[in-house]
Amino acid sequence: MSAPIAHGGGITAAAVAFGGRPEDWLDLSTGINPCPVALPDIPARAWHRLPDRHFVDEASRAARDHYGCGEILPLPVPGTQSAIQLLPRLIQADDTIAVTDERVAVTDSRVAVVSPTYGEYARAFASAGFAVDTVDDLAAIGSEHRLAIVVNPNNPDGRVWPAEMLIALHGRMKSANGFLVVDEAFGDADPALSLTSRAPQLPNLIIFRSFGKFFGLAGLRLGFAIARDDILARFEDWLGPWAVSGPALSIAGSLLRSDVSPIRGRINERCAGLHGVLKGAGLQISGGTALFTLVADARAGDIYTHLCRHHILVRKFDYAPDWLRFGLTPDPAADRRLGEALQRFER
Known part of the structure; x- marks a missing residue:
């Protein structure tokens, strides 16, 4: 059996390595909408049967x-x-x-x-x-x-x-x-x-x-x-x-039967916010989708560690050591938190 693959997520392991409570970390390591939709009513029989x-x-x-x-x-x-x-x-x-x-x-x-x-x-x-x-x-x-x-x-x-x-x-x-x-x-x-x-x-x-x-x-x-x-x-x-x-x-x-246009609008808004932070930090955007952005930088490993010390988790890649993938931030306050941490990175 081949070795397990490292994926995004893993806040618990990151908190063990760099300190802090998992719930206080900013998890940008996945490609998941950070603004979850409100749950609809679920009939009791869906839980019971x-x-x-x-x-x-x-x-x-x-x-x-x-x-x-x-x-x-x-x-x-x-x-x-x-x-x-x-x-x-x-x-x-x-x-x-x-x-x-x-x-x-x-x-x-x-x-x-x-x-x-x-x-x-x-x-x-x-x-x-x-x-x-x-x-x-x-x-x-x-x-x-x-x-x-x-x-x-x-x-x-x-x-x-x-x-x-x-x-x-x-x-x-x-x-x-x-x-x-x-x-x-x-x-x-x-x-x-x-x-x-x-x-x-x-x-x-x-x-x-x-x-x-x-x-x-x-x-x-x-x-x-x-x-x-x-x-x-x-x-x-x-x-x-x-x-x-x-x-x-x-x-x-x-x-799936609801109007999803507000969800797309919110995702696009968050994507624009993230891009603004990354460009403001002088990072090169090399790819991505509406739900994540890929950055290419020779200092990727050091940036990753620096962000972890500020309790911000992004995705690194063992097969591409100059890549970092940033998931969406949930709100402008998180944009500022990320931006401030990146500005503190010693270039």
Whole structure:
């Protein structure tokens, strides 16, 4: 089994290392809306009973209408990370042999992951015994790949692939009897980037959507998979019964039918505030999405430590030591706190 990947979050560990109470830290290490929406009323039966089918169906219909995926009813999943863990089963290697505690592929099947990106995709397939090719361009994905993964917009650099290029890639994958996975976890802030409206015409496409990032409810652990019926049926079977809680389904059914334009407006406002602070500190913005900003700076490691000493956590990257990712601040007061800490950094 490969080593765990370091992600954003981890305020508890940061507080142990640098002091202070976790609740007093400013956590800018994730790409989550820092202004969570108000929770809708949740019926008592959602807490009292196992999640009945009508809760699942209502959340699926609300997701279908929200994402605009036509006749496809998205499958609620307990966070898209859970669906990532299932992907290797779609293309399980024909032959594997056990070597101590590892599984080593003895097949020509390969998986392509457009990188750098969210590390759990490569880890899930490598752990299942697949050869994983990390590529930097769609053109590098060939007929030898049984499955290709594109995060769009990408985490952590915000790179965006035009829809027509992804549709052309789907055609190549389909011709080779392979699948294309497009992770749109950060797609809610700019729906024009999404392939969801094309999904009914793209049978070998699987789209993942995150719920918690945009609504600021990551602790709910909820996402949706959008694909043809037989693929979703397999995912549902593999997840087992009652995979998503009744309260999560109820909340999704309500919020996905609400007017989300104020949420987008608030996110854009917070993004502008963050950019103002970073530029004011002389930092170079090299990428990002509405929910996070990537900074490239040779002093990134020192800036990270300096901010931790001021009880502000950002995301650093072991594979790119000159990168820092800043999540959104929740309000102008937090902008000032970040700005003051950056101004104290000795250049």
